[in-house]
Amino acid sequence: MEYYRPLPEGIRRVGVIGGTFDPVHYGHLVIAEEVYHVLGLAEMVFVPAGYPPHKSDSLVAAAHHRLAMLELAIANNAHFSISLVDLERPGPSYTVETLRLLRQQWGEQTAMYFLIGWDSLEDLLTWHDPAGVLEQVSYLVAVRRPGYNEESGYRDSLEARLPGIKQRLLVVSAPQLEISSTDLRTRIAEGRPITYQVPESVEQYIEQNRLYQRI
DSSP: OOOOOOOOTTOEEEEEEEEOOTTOOHHHHHHHHHHHHHHTOSEEEEEEOSSOGGGTTTOOSOHHHHHHHHHHHHTTOTTEEEOOTTTTSOSOOOHHHHHHHHHHHHOTTEEEEEEEEGGGHHHHTTSSSHHHHHHHOSEEEEEEOTTOOOOTTHHHHHHHHSTTHHHHEEEEEOOOOSOOHHHHHHHHHTTOOOBTTBOHHHHHHHHHTTTTOOO
């Protein structure tokens, strides 16, 4: 990871990882832990989405189920926590609004490190108010696969389309597990195993509540 400017003394560095977590899996947890360690963060906060506008037709599990699974998944990690800010507000879960609410709650003594997949950097340009997203965060942490070679001039291209992103962009290499929530839901519906892809407690919760099963 490249060098990044130090923050003033007394600033608490907090990672933020958002998503539907439908269901949460080891891919989410591995990335969160790696970024926490590499950047020396004080805490990693998971923010489950309430009503994601881009998944309104495909979201399967109710919010209380997704939250319960996330609570089980991080129960044994003291530096993982959950924010309900997105679940407790009405309307679509636009990232910029979520980050503004977190900024209001945490104040200026907290530096937010917002995680995003490397492949999602292009998608960021199409998000609702991407400039507003940058305004709320201290750093945008792009997570990519170890050994990935960045194309020459790519960050300049991003900067030209979204001014200010270069000075806030951090790139962290993290293990990328080939696990997706979409695939997990499909596997469950088809009666295939998900053992070793999600924490055991999450697998048990899914079984007990008959989530993602075909009727």
